[in-house]
Amino acid sequence: MIKIEISKALRNTYGDRNTQVSWQWCIDNFGLPGQQPSGYRWQYDTHRTFYFSNEQDAIMFSLRWS
Numbered sequence: 001m002i003k004i005e006i007s008k009a010l011r012n013t014y015g016d017r018n019t020q021v022s023w024q025w026c027i028d029n030f031g032l033p034g035q036q037p038s039g040y041r042w043q044y045d046t047h048r049t050f051y052f053s054n055e056q057d058a059i060m061f062s063l064r065w066s
Helices: 021-030 055-065
Strands: 002-005 042-044 049-052
Touching: 002 055, 021 042, 021 055, 049 055
Parallel strands: none
Antiparallel strands: 002 049, 042 049
């Protein structure tokens, strides 16, 4: 499990679909959280922390949102 935290400002940024932008980006790129038969691909807590099971996904997320 790879843990990545986003900033408070980003946490409170919402997009066109009225969803938090980095959360929506994960859905668009990785699918819904926790929906793989073998476990989750990514998860999100309601504060500012994302968890990834795949290092490549974590790197993509970090490059986009850090």
